[in-house]
Amino acid sequence: MSRLIKICGLSTEESIDVAIDAGASHIGLVHFEKSPRHVDLPRAAQLRQYAAGRIKTVLLLVNADPRLTAEAYQQIQPDIIQFHGTETPEWLALVHKAIPAELWKALGVQGPQTLQRSLDYDDAVDRILYDAPAVALPGGTGTSFDWGLISGFDHQIPWALAGGLNLDNIITALMQTNAPMVDISSGVESEPGKKDMDKIRQFCQAVHSFDKEQNSD
Numbered sequence: 001m002s003r004l005i006k007i008c009g010l011s012t013e014e015s016i017d018v019a020i021d022a023g024a025s026h027i028g029l030v031h032f033e034k035s036p037r038h039v040d041l042p043r044a045a046q047l048r049q050y051a052a053g054r055i056k057t058v059l060l061l062v063n064a065d066p067r068l069t070a071e072a073y074q075q076i077q078p079d080i081i082q083f084h085g086t087e088t089p090e091w092l093a094l095v096h097k098a099i100p101a102e103l104w105k106a107l108g109v110q111g112p113q114t115l116q117r118s119l120d121y122d123d124a125v126d127r128i129l130y131d132a133p134a135v136a137l138p139g140g141t142g143t144s145f146d147w148g149l150i151s152g153f154d155h156q157i158p159w160a161l162a163g164g165l166n167l168d169n170i171i172t173a174l175m176q177t178n179a180p181m182v183d184i185s186s187g188v189e190s191e192p193g194k195k196d197m198d199k200i201r202q203f204c205q206a207v208h209s210f211d212k213e214q215n216s217d
């Protein structure tokens with residue numbers, strides 16, 4: 001198994017090059033004004049253009065209204081849109097009909113009921129991201145959740161593990177969840193919004209080494 005890695009909250013060309021070189025599969029661009037990683041639409045379009053054809057680009061939106069969702073898609077043309085607010089399955093099903101991109105939904109895991117609720121999204125989106133519940137911000141806070149809650153769950157669609165991943169806990173997280181994809185933002189930063197190139201490299205290396213060891217068993 002070759003695990004997918006998304007490095008989220010990028011805002012420079014250099015960080016895109018490093019993520020590609022380190023073997024990440026996806027980069028994330030955050031369009032949410034309250035985030036320290038916010039990029040406006042013209043800058044997001046530039047970065048997406050820069051990454052195009054080399055790595056998949058995920059545009060992250062939080063409770064964006066229909067107009068902003070359409071405008072952001074048109075300007076940026078991302079491969080994927082990640083919805084990280086309280087978007088409903090019904091709304092996302094409508095978006096899916098209107099926008100020819102992959103759609104992902106992040107859910108804050110509060111307990112077994114969240115997994116039950118995730119099933120409601122199965123027909124509306126292409127992947128579920130399990131993250132820590134929202135605190136001051138809906139994500140990107142470096143907070144993790146009890147991974148035991150998702151271990152052994154019979155996922156019906158592709159999924160990813162997010163929330164508080166870092167160099168110290170990634171191996172434990174993989175051993176406990178066997179997540180097919182991991183998503184990291186603040187864990188590869190030197191300060192909020194500032195990506196640390198070495199941490200991006202080391203994080204990807206740790207995931208690839210884990211894969212290699214697991215594949216050789």
Ligand SMILES: O=C(O)c1ccccc1N[C@@H]1O[C@H](COP(=O)(O)O)[C@@H](O)[C@H]1O
Pocket residue numbers: 008009028030032035036037060062084106129131137138139140141142143162163164165183184185186187
């Ligand atoms: O990165 C952000 O600033 C952000 C803002 C609003 C919603 C989600 C955000 N990021 C996503 O949150 C998770 C976990 O991030 P972290 O690794 O704990 O910092 C991840 O999916 C990011 O893509």
